[in-house]
Amino acid sequence: MFLRCLAHREVSILADTHHKVVVDAALEKHESTKGSLLPILHEIQDALGYIPSDAIDVIGKRINRSRAEVHGVVSFYHHFRTHKPGRHIIQVCRSEACQALGANDVIDKLKRTLGIEFHESTSDGQITLEPIYCLGHCACAPALMVNGEPRAKMKSERVDSLINELRATNYDD
């Protein structure tokens, strides 16, 4: 009981109230299960879009892992982000089939048009560009994920209309 109270107090070191709620809920849900770290991280990223750095300490203390261990898992998997993403996330497949069918042209055009590299967001915080590795849509290469939705047979010529489409949705709500 005492330990449990201490554990709950650790969550309070998270500066952001919403983060506290999300991290605590993920810990409550998964901490007692074997191999809890990945489900906890997925739960947090699904809710927040990334893993806040102060959450790493809290998670480690709650599940008896060192900060280095938790950080090691977060940085090992490309899926996990350590910074808040933009409102829209474009993920471009960099695996073989997509590269063979022109993914690099699409990537170059996206980087030039957005003025960012992979793992960066546009200066207005609206669009984040990320690499991804085989979406299982190799027959529809080059493949993208846009806000979690697959896009098939992308061409560099269609990058402008994709970005316009995303920017147009910024003011819908």
Ligand code: FES
């Ligand atoms: S190689 Fe790109 S979806 Fe499989």
